[in-house]
Amino acid sequence: MSTGEGGKAIIAALAANLGIAATKFVAFLLTQSSSMLAESIHSVADSGNQALLLLGGRRSRRAATPDHPFGYGRERYIYAFIVSIVLFSLGGLFALYEAYHKWHEAHTDPNHGAITSWHWVPVAVLVAAILMESFSFRTAIKESNHTRGDASWRQFIRRAKAPELPVVLLEDFGALIGLVLALFGVGLTLITGHGLWDALGTGAIGLLLVSIAVILAVETKSLLLGEGASPQDQAAIERALLDGEAVDRIIHMRTMHLGPEELLVAAKFAVRTDETAADVVRHIDEAEARIRAAVPIARVIYLEPDVFRPEAAATPKSGFDGTQLASEAPTGK
Structure with missing residues (x-):
């Protein structure tokens, strides 16, 4: 301290x-x-x-x-x-x-x-x-x-x-x-x-x-x-994730403070179906670097690539406060 x-x-x-x-x-x-x-x-x-x-x-x-x-x-x-x-x-x-x-x-x-x-x-x-x-x-x-x-x-x-x-x-x-x-x-x-x-x-x-x-x-x-990131930090993390061309959209994201200066970030994001495994790995590394640059206390990051399914988006996912996350809206980036 x-x-x-x-x-x-x-x-x-x-x-x-x-x-x-x-x-x-x-x-x-x-x-x-x-x-x-x-x-x-x-x-x-x-x-x-x-x-x-x-x-x-x-x-x-x-x-x-x-x-x-x-x-x-x-x-x-x-x-x-x-x-x-x-x-x-x-x-x-x-x-x-x-x-x-x-x-x-x-x-x-x-x-x-x-x-x-x-x-x-x-x-x-x-x-x-x-x-x-x-x-x-x-x-x-x-x-x-x-x-x-x-x-x-x-x-x-x-x-x-x-x-x-x-x-x-x-x-x-x-x-x-x-x-x-x-x-x-x-x-x-x-x-x-x-x-x-x-x-x-x-x-x-x-x-x-x-x-x-x-x-x-x-x-x-x-x-x-276990409290989540502040609204400002959560918005900064979402922007950092979506900043890469390979990230099509955020399917869902969760954050939690492991301590005052240590934040855990777990997110599932959609990638294009024509991406290779090597491309996906590179995009994950780039996304992690962008998140840490935007929010330095985000020290533990788990990112899971997935394919966005419109039928799954028909059922809105909810945040911790019961509201739909902006990043989970059906419209793309």
């Missing part, structure tokens, strides 16, 4: 979260604030998540083996999915558990959970954490803009094939919102002297983390199942 693919953003987030986690724990030990404890665990979970992303990027670069002939590119998706589980359980569920107990105890004793000493510590720590987290978030945005293009942020998170940047973006965004919620809970607890506000802030942090974890799980699950 290169720096341009999210490594710089991950390292920035890891450095920020390690520093933030340490200061939050100190603040919790001094004040016994549940919001500070929830935020401490959140930062520890985020630090572990960034380490998992770096590990997944490293392991995905292993060479293909007989047991894994298509390589280990999808390992980055597996580790990103583990990140969503860690964020859900260690971050979100812990915060909700802590909020429940603090809320129950505060109802039993209105003064329970009030911050009675070191009043300035949690506020100072949270403000400092917001500044450090903002730097990490800014780095993630800057790195994402290199590949986002004209897509909206929602589209970028949903369509990105490399999971690291969307994961870091959502984590940093959630961390910033969580810090604001913690500051809200701690601030009102200091003003009112009532621990219920601290419990409310902790619960809001838990709900936020669970929501982000669910979004990450849904998106990485889609990548694990």
Whole structure:
């Protein structure tokens, strides 16, 4: 995983979260604030998540083996999915558990959970954490803009094939919102002297983390199942195939990401009936070269020559979305 693919953003987030986690724990030990404890665990979970992303990027670069002939590119998706589980359980569920107990105890004793000493510590720590987290978030945005293009942020998170940047973006965004919620809970607890506000802030942090974890799980699950090439890449592959004089038409084509930077292309295309075997082999080699030139990440290509049968075209073939592929229309090139 290169720096341009999210490594710089991950390292920035890891450095920020390690520093933030340490200061939050100190603040919790001094004040016994549940919001500070929830935020401490959140930062520890985020630090572990960034380490998992770096590990997944490293392991995905292993060479293909007989047991894994298509390589280990999808390992980055597996580790990103583990990140969503860690964020859900260690971050979100812990915060909700802590909020429940603090809320129950505060109802039993209105003064329970009030911050009675070191009043300035949690506020100072949270403000400092917001500044450090903002730097990490800014780095993630800057790195994402290199590949986002004209897509909206929602589209970028949903369509990105490399999971690291969307994961870091959502984590940093959630961390910033969580810090604001913690500051809200701690601030009102200091003003009112009532621990219920601290419990409310902790619960809001838990709900936020669970929501982000669910979004990450849904998106990485889609990548694990195997997503096809983007519409732009698929159109470029079709144009590259049809660019040769020997390719009469594309009968059908399928694509799938073996990893963020590795695409599998399988296509059946029609050739003229008067072609010799030597001609067909040459045309396949030329078509593969054109595809790789048009879409460099198309590294695994399987092309099958066939003879186009009009009667077979009478039954439209469907793409993954249920629509007829443009290249399978009855009209020729």
